[in-house]
Every structure is written in C-alpha cells, then in structure tokens.
Amino acid sequence: MLTKPVSSLVSGQPTQDGNRVPLTRLVPGQGQPGDQAFQTMDPFLLMDHFGPMVLAPGTDAGFPPHPHRGFQTLTYLIQGAFRHRDSTGGSGLLRPGGAQLMNAGAGIVHEEMPVPEQLHSGGPIEGVQLWINLPKADKRTPPGYTDLQPESMPWTALPGGRIRVLAGTWAGVTSPARTPAKIAYAHLELEAGARFEHVVPAGWTAAVVPLHGSIRIQGTEVAADTVALLGAGDALALEAAKPVSLMLLAGEPLREPIAHYGPFVMNTREEIEQAIQDYQQGRMGHLD
Numbered sequence: 176m177l178t179k180p181v182s183s184l185v186s187g188q189p190t191q192d193g194n195r196v197p198l199t200r201l202v203p204g205q206g207q208p209g210d211q212a213f214q215t216m217d218p219f220l221l222m223d224h225f226g227p228m229v230l231a232p233g234t235d236a237g238f239p240p241h242p243h244r245g246f247q248t249l250t251y252l253i254q255g256a257f258r259h260r261d262s263t264g265g266s267g268l269l270r271p272g273g274a275q276l277m278n279a280g281a282g283i284v285h286e287e288m289p290v291p292e293q294l295h296s297g298g299p300i301e302g303v304q305l306w307i308n309l310p311k312a313d314k315r316t317p318p319g320y321t322d323l324q325p326e327s328m329p330w331t332a333l334p335g336g337r338i339r340v341l342a343g344t345w346a347g348v349t350s351p352a353r354t355p356a357k358i359a360y361a362h363l364e365l366e367a368g369a370r371f372e373h374v375v376p377a378g379w380t381a382a383v384v385p386l387h388g389s390i391r392i393q394g395t396e397v398a399a400d401t402v403a404l405l406g407a408g409d410a411l412a413l414e415a416a417k418p419v420s421l422m423l424l425a426g427e428p429l430r431e432p433i434a435h436y437g438p439f440v441m442n443t444r445e446e447i448e449q450a451i452q453d454y455q456q457g458r459m460g461h462l463d
C-alpha cells in the first residue's frame with residue numbers, strides 16, 4: 176500500500192472575525208489568484224480554528240447575524256458553549272464534542288453567540304468551523320441546520336488515541352451528518368509516538384490539520400495550525416511527533432467553478448451579484 180506524501184504545507188493566518196473572535200484561518204490555496212484559492216482543498220473551501228481563548232466575564236465575543244449562500248458549514252465545538260439562531264427559526268446549543276451542520280443552500284442569516292451563563296462568568300472557547308462546498312445542483316436547496324449532539328458522535332478508542340467522526344466514515348465509524356459532497360471528517364487525538372493509518376478512496380482530496388502538537392508524515396513535520404495537503408497514494412498515514420489533536424479531511428472533488436465573495440460561494444460572478452442583492456433586499460430572511 177502506497178502512503179500519501181505531503182504535497183504542500185500552508186500555515187494558517189491569525190485574524191479576527193465576527194465580534195472580536197480570534198481565529199486562525201486555514202485556506203490552503205491562499206496566495207493563488209482570486210477564487211482559485213478555494214479550489215485547492217475541493218470540496219472543502221476553508222477551515223477556521225477559533226480560539227483557544229478565555230472570554231473575560233461580560234465579554235460578548237461571538238458571531239452576530241450574517242448571511243451565507245451556496246455551501247454548508249460544520250461547526251465543531253471543543254471547549255465552551257455557543258447558542259445558534261437562524262432565519263429559518265432554527266436554534267440550538269453547541270456543547271463541547273458537539274457540532275452543527277448548517278446548510279446555507281439558497282440563503283440563510285444566522286448568529287453564534289455565547290450562552291448567558293458564559294456571558295456572565297466568562298470561560299474558554301475553542302472550536303473549528305469547516306466550509307464544505309455544495310454541488311452546483313444543491314446551491315439553491317432550502318436552508319436549515321442539523322444539531323449533532325456529542326452523544327451521537329462519541330469518541331472511539333484507537334491504539335494510542337481516540338477518534339470522533341464528524342462526517343462520513345473513519346475507522347469503521349460513520350457520523351450521522353449528511354452532506355451532498357462525499358466527505359469524511361474527524362477529530363483525532365494521539366499520544367506521542369502513536370501512529371494512524373487509513374485508506375482514502377482513489378481521487379479524493381486528503382488533508383491533515385494539527386490543532387495542537389505536531390505530526391510527521393513520511394518524515395515531513397507538520398506543526399499546529401498548518402494544512403498538510405496530501406499527494407497521490409492509497410493511504411493517509413501519520414505519526415504523532417508530540418501529543419497531538421488534529422483534524423482529518425477527505426473528500427471527492429466537485430471540480431466545478433467557484434465564485435467567492437465573503438459569506439457567499441457560488442459558481443459565477445453573476446450568482447454572487449444576485450446573492451448580494453438578495454441579502455440586501457432581505458430575501459435571505461431575518462433573525463427575530
């Protein structure tokens with residue numbers, strides 16, 4: 176079996192988004208012109224690792240109401256709590272180990288803000304939001320969201336570590352999350368020296384993103400908050416250089432044109448213009 180080598184390493188960019196939330200934005204195609212940046216990890220668009228941060232008591236850091244169209248977000252919480260509300264009337268509580276899969280589809284307005292207890296007492300926040308592209312045929316589907324409670328995605332023990340499957344199948348475990356794009360996505364923790372190996376379907380994109388600690392892939396060291404895109408081969412194989420917490424990504428490329436502007440990801444510039452107009456004219460709904 177041929178092990179996939181690292182084909183490129185891209186460091187995340189520290190930034191802020193929403194209302195003073197520090198995060199590391201991981202766009203593996205950054206530096207490439209225009210929308211090509213978002214093709215590199217097809218069908219994934221980008222990953223935001225928010226926090227880890229400790230909210231001071233009374234701090235309202237979060238993501239106030241904003242729109243999306245044309246893709247899905249999978250938001251996974253590692254520490255803290257967030258309350259989600261959206262323009263379809265959906266609402267839910269994100270807890271550590273839980274996730275939320277939101278289909279922006281034809282258009283949605285949502286917010287993710289601290290829960291009242293956390294606003295009052297402060298506390299740690301950390302999580303990962305992954306943008307998963309929608310096939311052209313699904314970009315105008317009705318918006319909505321699915322709560323994925325921690326109990327529906329339990330940790331599974333592995334030699335020297337454990338894995339939580341957030342979408343698709345890893346290590347024989349399948350997540351309840353459903354996405355039109357064919358993907359597999361998981362949170363893996365390993366002790367120093369532990370190894371992990373998994374076959375990835377031929378032709379799929381594969382990437383590994385350590386959140387904390389570091390790994391080695393065929394002798395290449397991959398540090399925290401870095402995307403390691405993998406090249407041709409049968410299996411993703413890695414070794415923990417230090418105790419490590421990392422995200423595993425694999426997916427079948429959509430190979431469709433991408434037009435991106437802020438919170439909208441469509442196929443053409445005309446569709447982006449339409450999205451901006453539809454949002455400005457209130458056609459993506461409102462939060463009550």
Ligand code: MN
Binds near residue numbers: 241243285
């Ligand atoms: Mn959002």
